[in-house]
Amino acid sequence: MSTLWTYARSNIERTALIVAALVILMALFGGLLAPFDPLKIDFRSKILPPSPEHWLGTDGSGRDVLSRLLVGAQMTLASTAVVLVVVATFGCAVGIFSALVGGAVDNMLMRLADVWLGFPPLILALGFAAALGASLEAAIWALIFSWWPNYARLTRMVTVDILSRKFIASADALGVGTGAKIFRYILPNAFDVLIVQVTLDISAIMLAISGLSFIGVGAQIPLPEWGAMIADGRSYVANGWWIVLAPGLMIFLTAFSFNIIGDMLRRELDPTSRRR
Amino acid sequence: MTVPLLELRDVTIALRGSNRRMVTGVGLSVSVGEVFGVVGESGSGKTLLTRTVFGLQDDTYLAGGTVSFAGRTLPLDGYMKAARKLLGGEVGFVPQDPYSSLNPTMRVGEQITEALYLAKRMPMNGTATRQAAIDVLGEVGIPEPELAFRQFPDQFSGGMRQRIVFAIALAQDPKLLIADEPTTALDAITQRRVIELMLDRCRTRGMAVILISHNLELLRQSVDRLAVLYGGQLHNIAETAAIGHHTIHPYTEALFDCIPSKGKTLEDIRAIRGEPAGAGFGLKGCAFASRCRYAEPICVESDLPLNSAAQNGFTACLLGRGAPQ
Amino acid sequence: MSAPLVMLQDVAKSFGRRLLVQNRSFTLSGINITVNRGEVVGILGESGSGKSTVANIITRLTSYDAGSYVYDGRDVSGYLKSESFGFKSKVQIVFQDPYGSLNPRVTVADSIGEGIKLHQPQLGKTGREARVRQLLDEVGLPPDCGDRYPREFSGGQRQRIAIARALAVEPELLVCDEPLSSLDVSIQAQVLELFVKLIRERHLTIVFISHDVNVVRLICDRVYVMHEGRIVEEGRAHDVLTHPQNEYTERLLAAVY
Ligand SMILES: Nc1ncnc2c1ncn2[C@@H]1O[C@H](COP(=O)(O)OP(=O)(O)OP(=O)(O)O)[C@@H](O)[C@H]1O
Ligand SMILES: Nc1ncnc2c1ncn2[C@@H]1O[C@H](COP(=O)(O)OP(=O)(O)OP(=O)(O)O)[C@@H](O)[C@H]1O
Ligand code: SF4
Ligand SMILES: [Mg+2]
Ligand SMILES: [Mg+2]
Numbered sequence: 056m057s058t059l060w061t062y063a064r065s066n067i068e069r070t071a072l073i074v075a076a077l078v079i080l081m082a083l084f085g086g087l088l089a090p091f092d093p094l095k096i097d098f099r100s101k102i103l104p105p106s107p108e109h110w111l112g113t114d115g116s117g118r119d120v121l122s123r124l125l126v127g128a129q130m131t132l133a134s135t136a137v138v139l140v141v142v143a144t145f146g147c148a149v150g151i152f153s154a155l156v157g158g159a160v161d162n163m164l165m166r167l168a169d170v171w172l173g174f175p176p177l178i179l180a181l182g183f184a185a186a187l188g189a190s191l192e193a194a195i196w197a198l199i200f201s202w203w204p205n206y207a208r209l210t211r212m213v214t215v216d217i218l219s220r221k222f223i224a225s226a227d228a229l230g231v232g233t234g235a236k237i238f239r240y241i242l243p244n245a246f247d248v249l250i251v252q253v254t255l256d257i258s259a260i261m262l263a264i265s266g267l268s269f270i271g272v273g274a275q276i277p278l279p280e281w282g283a284m285i286a287d288g289r290s291y292v293a294n295g296w297w298i299v300l301a302p303g304l305m306i307f308l309t310a311f312s313f314n315i316i317g318d319m320l321r322r323e324l325d326p327t328s329r330r331r
Numbered sequence: 332m333t334v335p336l337l338e339l340r341d342v343t344i345a346l347r348g349s350n351r352r353m354v355t356g357v358g359l360s361v362s363v364g365e366v367f368g369v370v371g372e373s374g375s376g377k378t379l380l381t382r383t384v385f386g387l388q389d390d391t392y393l394a395g396g397t398v399s400f401a402g403r404t405l406p407l408d409g410y411m412k413a414a415r416k417l418l419g420g421e422v423g424f425v426p427q428d429p430y431s432s433l434n435p436t437m438r439v440g441e442q443i444t445e446a447l448y449l450a451k452r453m454p455m456n457g458t459a460t461r462q463a464a465i466d467v468l469g470e471v472g473i474p475e476p477e478l479a480f481r482q483f484p485d486q487f488s489g490g491m492r493q494r495i496v497f498a499i500a501l502a503q504d505p506k507l508l509i510a511d512e513p514t515t516a517l518d519a520i521t522q523r524r525v526i527e528l529m530l531d532r533c534r535t536r537g538m539a540v541i542l543i544s545h546n547l548e549l550l551r552q553s554v555d556r557l558a559v560l561y562g563g564q565l566h567n568i569a570e571t572a573a574i575g576h577h578t579i580h581p582y583t584e585a586l587f588d589c590i591p592s593k594g595k596t597l598e599d600i601r602a603i604r605g606e607p608a609g610a611g612f613g614l615k616g617c618a619f620a621s622r623c624r625y626a627e628p629i630c631v632e633s634d635l636p637l638n639s640a641a642q643n644g645f646t647a648c649l650l651g652r653g654a655p656q
Numbered sequence: 657m658s659a660p661l662v663m664l665q666d667v668a669k670s671f672g673r674r675l676l677v678q679n680r681s682f683t684l685s686g687i688n689i690t691v692n693r694g695e696v697v698g699i700l701g702e703s704g705s706g707k708s709t710v711a712n713i714i715t716r717l718t719s720y721d722a723g724s725y726v727y728d729g730r731d732v733s734g735y736l737k738s739e740s741f742g743f744k745s746k747v748q749i750v751f752q753d754p755y756g757s758l759n760p761r762v763t764v765a766d767s768i769g770e771g772i773k774l775h776q777p778q779l780g781k782t783g784r785e786a787r788v789r790q791l792l793d794e795v796g797l798p799p800d801c802g803d804r805y806p807r808e809f810s811g812g813q814r815q816r817i818a819i820a821r822a823l824a825v826e827p828e829l830l831v832c833d834e835p836l837s838s839l840d841v842s843i844q845a846q847v848l849e850l851f852v853k854l855i856r857e858r859h860l861t862i863v864f865i866s867h868d869v870n871v872v873r874l875i876c877d878r879v880y881v882m883h884e885g886r887i888v889e890e891g892r893a894h895d896v897l898t899h900p901q902n903e904y905t906e907r908l909l910a911a912v913y
Contacts, residue, residue: 221757225818228715229771229825230744243761372840518702519867523911545841548913589845591870593912597852600874602845606810622842 059316062323071315078309082132085125093123093279102295112297114288120301123279127302130280132309134191135261138198139253145199146206147249151241153207154214155233165211168204176201176263184272191280194264194273202260209252213245247324255317258310265306281306334402335360336507336539338641342396344376344383344563352394353610354380354563358638358645361507364537366530368550368557368571370586376563376610377543381509385422386414401506420450423500425510425529429492429517433484439495440464440480443502450503464502471498472528490521497529501536508533511543526553547574547583548592556643559583562618563610564635567653568645580646580653582619617649625650659729661829661861662691662714667723669709684709684885687723691829696855696862698872698893701882702908707865710882711833714863715749716740728828745775748822752834754814758806764817765802768792771825791820796850812843816850823854831863836871851875869912873897881905 063069091109097117105112111120153164180197187193217223217240226240265282267273274280276287281302288298337360344354354376361367371377382388384398398405398414400421405413418424426432434442443464447453453460461480468476471494484492493513500508510529514522526542530553533540544550550557551571559567559582567580574587588601605622612618614637620630630649638645644655667687684706691697701707712718713725716732725732727743735743748771751757758767765788772784779787789799795816806814815835822830832851836844852875854860866872872879876893881902889902900906 221751221753222759224712224717225749225751225757225821226759226770227717228744228747228749228822230741230774231770239762240759244759246761372842519869520702520907520911523913546913547841552913586841589842591845591848591868591874593870595870595874597874600845600848602849603842604846606812607840607842 062319064319068315068319071312071319074308074312075316078128078132078305078312081125081128083129085128089119089122089125091119091122093118093126094277102291102298104295105297111301112295114284114298115291115295120284120298123284124281124301124305127279127281127284128305130191130274130278131261131264131282131306134195134264134280135257138195138202138260138264139256141199142202143206143249143253146203146208147210147242147245149203149207150210150212151214151237153211154218155237161211165208168207171201171204172208174201177267180267180272189272189275191264191268191274191278194267197267197272198260198263202256205256206249206252210245210249213248214241217241217244247320251317251321251324254313254320257313258317261313262306262310333362335399335641336363336365336401337361337541338397338399339384340397340399340641341637341639342380342384342398343394344379344391345394347390347392350394351611352563352613353391354383354560355612355614356396356635356637357558357560357565358396358641359558359565359568360641360643361539361541363506364534364539365556366534366540366542366554368554369541369543369560370545370547370550370557371560372545372586372607374607374609375560377545377560378511379563379610380560381511381541381543384414385418385424385509386411387418387424419446419503421506423503423505423508425493425497425500425508425513427512427515429489429496432496433492435484437483438480439468439482439484439487442484442495443467443480443499446499446502450505467498467502468495470532471495471501472524473498488521490517490525493517493525494528497525497532501532504536505538507539507541509541509543512545513542515544530554546590547586548590551575551587559586562608562612564612564614564618564647565638565645566617566619566647568638568643569653570644578653580648581623581625583653585619585623617647625652658693660690660692661728662689662863663724663726664689664710664713665724665726667713667720667725669713669718669720669722682706682709682885684720686886687713688887689714689880691861691863693828693861694859695878696864696876698876698879699863699865699882700867700869700872700879700908702867705882706885707867707882708833711749711831711863711865714829715747715831716743717749745771745825746827747829747831748825748827749831749833750815750818750822750835752837754811754818754838757818758814758821760806763803763805764792764809767806767817768802768821768824771821775825787824788820791824792817794823794854795820796846810843811839812846815839815847819850819854823858827860829861829863831865833865834867835864836866836868848875869897869909881908 059072063072095118099117100113101115101117103109103113109119114120149164153161176197179201180194183193183197223240226236264273268280268282269286271286274283276283284302285299291298340358342357343352345352357380369377379388379391383391383393393410400417444455444460447460447463448455465476465480468479473479473491473494487495514525517525530540542550542554551574554571556568556570558565559580561582567583569579569583573579574583585603589603591600603622608618614635616631617635620626627650633649635647646653664687668685670681670683672681687710699707699710709718713720768788768791769784772779772787788802792802793799797813797816809817836847839847848871855862864876873893879893879896880887881889883904889896889900889905896905897909900909
């Protein structure tokens with residue numbers, strides 16, 4: 056954490072780090088801080104503007120927007136994390152396997168990844184929604200399905216590069232086994248590139264999850280997922296701008312921050328942008 | 332006393348931005364038609380010095396001292412522009428890497444005629460220009476120069492490419508040719524051929540050459556006089572004939588002693604302990620003191636003497652070792 | 657006299673042309689190399705002559721297409737899996753580029769200790785650490801620098817670390833593929849001194865690959881001169897390098913500064 060702070064070179068980057076940290080804290084403890092039940096409908100207090108009682112007002116069904124935002128942070132970020140962990144793990148495994156085996160298998164796997172990437176995630180999501188019913192799970196599955204080839208290709212590329220370095224030949228000369236090679240040589244040296252990609256993808260996947268929820272394929276309306284909250288608030292924009300603005304701003308700030316952090320990490324860690 | 336072709340007096344080169352002084356207080360002069368060497372280990376500042384002096388380095392600037400070319404002192408204001416004006420006419424450059432210094436999409440002939448146009452205003456498509464280009468290709472030892480004129484750079488080997496780069500410089504008939512490690516990317520056999528050819532052609536044309544290399548033995552056999560850089564400081568300017576025979580500057584001596592050249596036995600080779608100091612040491616003390624076997628406390632405490640008069644023989648050694656007789 | 661350690665007979669290997677990297681194919685052929693125990697054998701040749709390919713064949717990092725390779729009396733093509741593993745503690749290699757040949761993510765002590773862990777597990781942690789300190793000392797580095805990472809060392813120091821890593825498994829044969837070429841002039845002499853010391857003290861058998869005629873002349877007993885994938889001349893280093901019989905060797909020697 057403190058290393059991250061030392062990487063920051065501008066106030067924008069420092070702000071991004073603070074925002075990201077706050078959002079993560081929100082996701083971890085937001086549920087405890089929520090002043091109201093995020094699902095409790097109370098039509099008597101609907102579309103209340105921000106006030107000392109409801110800091111961010113209430114939505115069309117009288118639910119407290121701040122509480123929904125806090126609880127929703129967990130929902131949005133946890134889904135993003137699930138997608139990324141699964142996708143990165145699986146993609147890395149495929150990529151490293153492909154690079155290590157090489158030859159025809161490598162070629163085939165990479166062709167497969169190319170073709171797979173050509174498949175629009177939105178169509179996939181609609182398919183999953185049709186099969187599983189429109190839900191957050193459907194959106195998560197759709198993203199996992201469409202995203203792994205990115206990691207497979209990236210990891211494969213990085214691994215091929217690492218394998219061509221002389222320290223691998225030196226490991227071969229010593230008789231280092233495949234497992235040790237993966238865990239002591241390949242993964243540690245691929246880590247920097249992967250962590251940059253993961254950070255940049257946090258915002259992309261978060262936007263995708265919220266986007267899918269917004270168009271009704273992902274999380275469904277009473278759930279406080281940020282994208283779903285915007286979808287729900289659409290009809291009240293005229294007399295309840297805060298209902299849309301609060302989650303919209305959160306999505307924007309979070310995505311923006313992680314993007315800036317990703318770029319910062321790329322600058323600081325990416326071996327191609329460093330001397331030697 | 333004739334006017335030297337190139338004269339540097341107390342030239343100091345600093346990085347833009349940090350203003351760190353990388354090369355400090357270099358004074359030397361190269362006379363018309365002289366073959367001059369610059370030797371130094373990697374990072375000693377050889378490239379930084381020459382590229383900045385001729386306005387080719389964007390991220391450094393001339394922070395002090397004066398540079399005169401053919402008797403004319405270049406202004407400190409707008410130095411880079413003034414220095415660049417010398418290129419492509421009065422001063423030619425042969426860089427280290429023959430692979431990236433030619434335009435791969437342009438025919439060899441065009442690259443030479445363009446150089447002729449830029450330096451001498453010869454029409455790009457004239458027959459005389461074409462003939463001049465073919466002649467210069469022949470002069471640098473390219474077989475079938477007419478054919479080569481129409482070919483692209485990647486149809487040539489590294490050694491031939493470096494000859495083409497040299498031909499481009501030669502075509503402009505400069506007064507001074509700067510070759511910065513022109514052969515490190517080449518084989519031993521090719522290297523010697525290219526160096527010998529280059530020096531031979533320059534000598535016959537009366538062109539002065541500054542040959543930069545980390546290989547003291549190569550320079551010792553190729554040039555008349557050389558400057559020794561270490562840690563961004565100028566330590567020694569010596570006649571190459573003296574190296575290995577007379578008392579010379581301790582660093583020059585140490586550098587000579589660690590090269591396993593012909594006729595040396597294992598016992599003759601003496602490594603310099605420690606790590607080389609990179610450019611940017613400054614002028615306080617001798618950069619070589621931590622590795623010098625003659626070093627005394629004065630070597631760390633005193634400022635290094637400068638060759639302010641740009642004399643032909645010079646030693647910066649604070650103990651006076653290697654002073655010209 | 658015991659059987660030679662390395663016997664390559666008529667070994668050949670060819671590479672197809674590699675797209676974008678090079679437009680010529682390369683063939684190594686008729687390679688006959690013998691290395692006796694205790695000898696320092698030089699392989700001299702210019703860039704692209706096939707020296708590294710030979711080094712990789714001797715260390716079994718690369719396969720060959722034809723011919724035979726007998727190591728210490730046994731043809732390596734008949735090796736069982738355990739023999740293949742054992743071979744790796746007998747033959748070690750040091751590469752040219754000290755920046756690329758160490759895993760940047762592993763401490764120096766772990767890098768040096770890796771081979772001991774694999775091939776001498778009986779030593780245990782304390783035994784291994786003691787060996788690593790002793791090796792660091794032997795190659796001229798402070799014995800307590802083991803917990804640092806390669807990036808904290810200069811090129812010459814990294815080459816010393818790479819040498820220590822290779823020596824850690826107590827190899828019979830050390831193959832050095834241009835170990836001095838990418839070092840600074842003054843550092844080359846330091847590392848050369850280290851090799852001389854190792855040759856004298858350890859009685860190592862060494863295959864020393866270089867394009868530097870003078871270095872080969874100084875430390876090798878015998879030399880093979882390679883040109884375009886073939887061995888054009890062989891013999892006692894002193895003889896070959898003072899009275900070359902081959903026209904190419906002659907040209908090479910004439911070009912040396
Ligand atoms: N723009 C820059 N910013 C910071 N440091 C620089 C810059 N340019 C060069 N240097 C440093 O200045 C030192 C001198 O570099 P220079 O290229 O002049 O050395 P050199 O003597 O030509 O060495 P070589 O034999 O490796 O070509 C090096 O340590 C280099 O890292
Ligand atoms: N894996 C490979 N695939 C295709 N060609 C290769 C491969 N490895 C080496 N070559 C080619 O084989 C030739 C000989 O290479 P090698 O590395 O053995 O030469 P070398 O004598 O060690 O040269 P250097 O001094 O440059 O290290 C070169 O032309 C090289 O491009
Ligand atoms: S000044 Fe001192 S340290 Fe420097 S070269 Fe002379 S004797 Fe050696
Ligand atoms: Mg340079
Ligand atoms: Mg090689």
